[in-house]
Amino acid sequence: MAKLIKKYTYTVILEKELDPEFKGYYNASVPALPGCFSYGKNKKEALDNIKEAILCYIEDLKKNGEPVPEDISPYIEKVEVVL
Secondary structure (H helix, E strand, C coil), rough: CCCCCCCCCCEEEEEEEHHHCCCCCCECCCCCCCCCCEECHHHHHHHHHHHHHHHHHHHHHHHHCCCCCCCCCCCCCCCCCCC
């Protein structure tokens, strides 16, 4: 019997690393998968690395019999605070 293959698509947030020591690096996170983070020396590497992190995250959920979350559409807003 053939193994069923399911394709998952997730929103990934990329942020430039602010630490000058890691200039050019990007941090990647997946809002739908809490704690799923990665980084890379550039956007491509960060995206490649987060794909691997997503795969490991989903495999762990399935291994433990937990449901795989659907993607979410995060709202990104700027807020101002005054000190």
